[in-house]
Amino acid sequence: MRIRPHSETWLERPPRARMLPQLRPWLTDPGSLTARIRSRCSLFSVEVLAQRLAVPHPDEAALLGLRRGELAWLREVLLVADGVPVVFARSILPRHNLRGAWILFQGLGSRPLGAALFADPRIRRQPLACTCLDRRDARYHRASAAVAPRRLPPALWARRSLFGLRGRTLLVSEVFLPTILELPT
Numbered sequence: 001m002r003i004r005p006h007s008e009t010w011l012e013r014p015p016r017a018r019m020l021p022q023l024r025p026w027l028t029d030p031g032s033l034t035a036r037i038r039s040r041c042s043l044f045s046v047e048v049l050a051q052r053l054a055v056p057h058p059d060e061a062a063l064l065g066l067r068r069g070e071l072a073w074l075r076e077v078l079l080v081a082d083g084v085p086v087v088f089a090r091s092i093l094p095r096h097n098l099r100g101a102w103i104l105f106q107g108l109g110s111r112p113l114g115a116a117l118f119a120d121p122r123i124r125r126q127p128l129a130c131t132c133l134d135r136r137d138a139r140y141h142r143a144s145a146a147v148a149p150r151r152l153p154p155a156l157w158a159r160r161s162l163f164g165l166r167g168r169t170l171l172v173s174e175v176f177l178p179t180i181l182e183l184p185t
């Protein structure tokens with residue numbers, strides 16, 4: 001089934017009307033998501049799903065200043081709290097960024113990207129934006145495949161932001177699975 005690129009709208013602030021109040025802090029906390037989850041569970045882990053060259057989603061490419069169809073480094077993971085996946089995360093790094101400052105991307109393995117990003121005072125996070133991804137978006141299906149056979153609701157809230165280090169940029173997107181609400185807010 002071909003999923004046509006869907007141009008969703010990324011909002012600066014989550015709409016109050018369409019969102020469970022307990023989800024809102026997860027979408028707006030500017031700190032490390034890894035740290036926030038770790039502080040709310042006993043056992044945290046990162047399940048690496050993919051780490052390879054790939055063509056970003058059109059709106060990801062636009063945000064990173066890449067041409068449509070231009071390859072970039074993709075890392076997709078599940079953040080797992082006490083054995084339960086709670087976030088599907090997708091990070092995109094332009095290929096020319098891999099050398100030098102961003103070499104960390106390659107050596108991470110199952111260590112959380114956030115632990116490296118937030119440990120470096122030189123790294124700057126740009127403002128968060130959020131959207132609701134549904135079956136029209138290929139990333140919804142990536143998240144759905146990652147958690148199968150667990151079923152997902154028809155739409156998932158997600159957030160994203162750019163990280164910058166010496167003019168190089170990394171785009172981190174985080175899709176919140178319904179199980180995130182089982183953690184203390």
Ligand SMILES: C=C(O[C@@H]1C=C(C(=O)O)C=C[C@H]1O)C(=O)O
Pocket residue numbers: 031032033034035046075076077079087089090091111112113114115117172173174
């Ligand atoms: C940016 C962070 O890193 C988290 C860990 C990721 C990974 O290991 O690939 C990806 C996205 C984030 O949810 C964070 O902790 O805030």
